[in-house]
Amino acid sequence: MGRKLLLDKVHVDGIRSYDVYRREGGYRSVEKALKSMNPDAVTDEVKKSGLRGRGGAGFPTGMKWSFLAKPAGVPRYLVCNADESEPGTFKDRYLMEFIPHLLIEGMIVSSFALGSNLSYIYIRGEYAWIIDILEQAIAEAKQHGFLGKNILGSGFDCEIYVHRGAGAYICGEETALLESLEGKRGNPRIKPPFPAVKGLWDCPTVVNNVETLAAVVPIINEGAEEYAKIGIGKSTGTKLMSACGNINKPGVYEIDMTIPVEEFIYSDEYCGGIPNKKRLKACIPGGSSVPILPANLLLTTAKGEKRLMNYESLSDGGFATGSMMGSGGFIVLDEDQCVVKHTYTLARFYRHESCGQCSPCREGTGWMEKILLNIDNGKGRISDIDLLWDIQRKIEGNTICPLGDAAAWPVAAAIRHFRDEFEWHVLNPGECLKSNYGLAHYADEIHMPLIA
């Protein structure tokens, strides 16, 4: 069983309260950082730990911190991105709901490192009950001297506030989030300038995901070297995975990134296999934006190696035969699921969530949704499949923010790997309304040509 750094105490009775959290060793990292380290030393530890952003992009956190501009007399801000909205992803919710002080503790240490005296948690509006939980945790931390003026006599002041969003996936994009935090529509900004130079109210700002900030706690407590020993290659530490779809045990799992995908799906410690002895057809391993893979390519890379649950292995083979770790939203489809229909729901999602700023995304997402609905309803033509391919290709890379790519990739991957299922829908317009294409050949062993 892998080591847990974030969720090891989540089942302790009353861990949501300050007293129990503190008794279990909580807020030690704040004491260590503020009493015995300077801000740059904290940033160095995070750099050395190899921690990568857990929101989806996987950018090295310490490096992101080191980009923060520090002009004299200008405030700097830390903003926690708790706008979790990527379909398949519900890990941050779990962390905030059940062990809220871990996020607050991580934010205090991170605010100290970055010199932010005023930090915000931007939370999606629908997580309304979690706001109460976080505000309670903040009040308790403040009451015990971990927030407010001159924390632990260090001379460092810090306040944290929760800012409630109002239903917009796009606000998970960091510049849209900042616009929203300024009381505007969530339209992403053109970069550069990057938030590290010009962010919230034009001041230097770092935006980090919930899980990323929580991971700062074990990094400071145990030291970067210890943290980096867990995992493999550039996938250090632990990762929260939220697993859903056709599995026996949906939920949030903290994994060390050395386990095989097959073990994650079938072991009782994690997903517990697929219900009713059904066979695995496909999986989206890192949230709805990342490429869907058929069972055979999911479990084994094109080179024939067992695929592991980490950044490098999940993306092994590029988009041709691989996928991505993304946000860790792991969606499993069994042999009874229809890839066309599933892709249609995702296309509808992206059309709904496009902010409308860039025409390729605003128009293209709507076209893809309509075409996919037609194909799903047996009203498609073979040329529609090529048209879909063409549209997604023209969205990708042609928008201000990555929502365009996020909308294009699921459609591209579905056609790349499941084209015959799309064709079957077109050629069997009556049949596709009553039954589905089933498992077909998607779990067959792959024989790749050997390259001399």
Added chain:
Amino acid sequence: MIQFNDKKLGEVAEIVNRYPQGKQKSALLPILHLAQEEFGGWLDVPVMDYVATLLRIEPIEVYEVASFYSMYNLKPVGKYMFEVCQTGPCMINGSDSIINYIKEKLDIGVGETTADGMFTLKTVECLGACGYAPMMQLGKNYREHLTKEKVDAIIEECRANAIKNN
């Protein structure tokens, strides 16, 4: 006349104080939530104008925000709004049949409100409860692992609460 009571005005002041001097516009989203709760579950134009006055911004700055975010209702809704998620992971777990069941049971379509003004059915995109699908948002909370029986119980619960609160 649209006006928050003193207690709510205190909350408004507290929210505005979370942001630096002169950045009161940042309080817009939280205050629109407050206004929607307080003034009948939706944002009528006079309500939005009032929020603009409170924050010393132009009314258009409020309209453009209220019309962007899906949680703000720009027309009246029922006392209880069933917001059922229909994105991929919920679809796999049967959200379509839950939506159809609610339609039949309440005799309304998606986006419609029952004649007695009690229930509105809305379909929404991913609410971050994929592991507990199918699900809906009801007020401040999520109702998860929905079944037809659970939907029946939720409808009864809402009706009972409405009677109790009257």
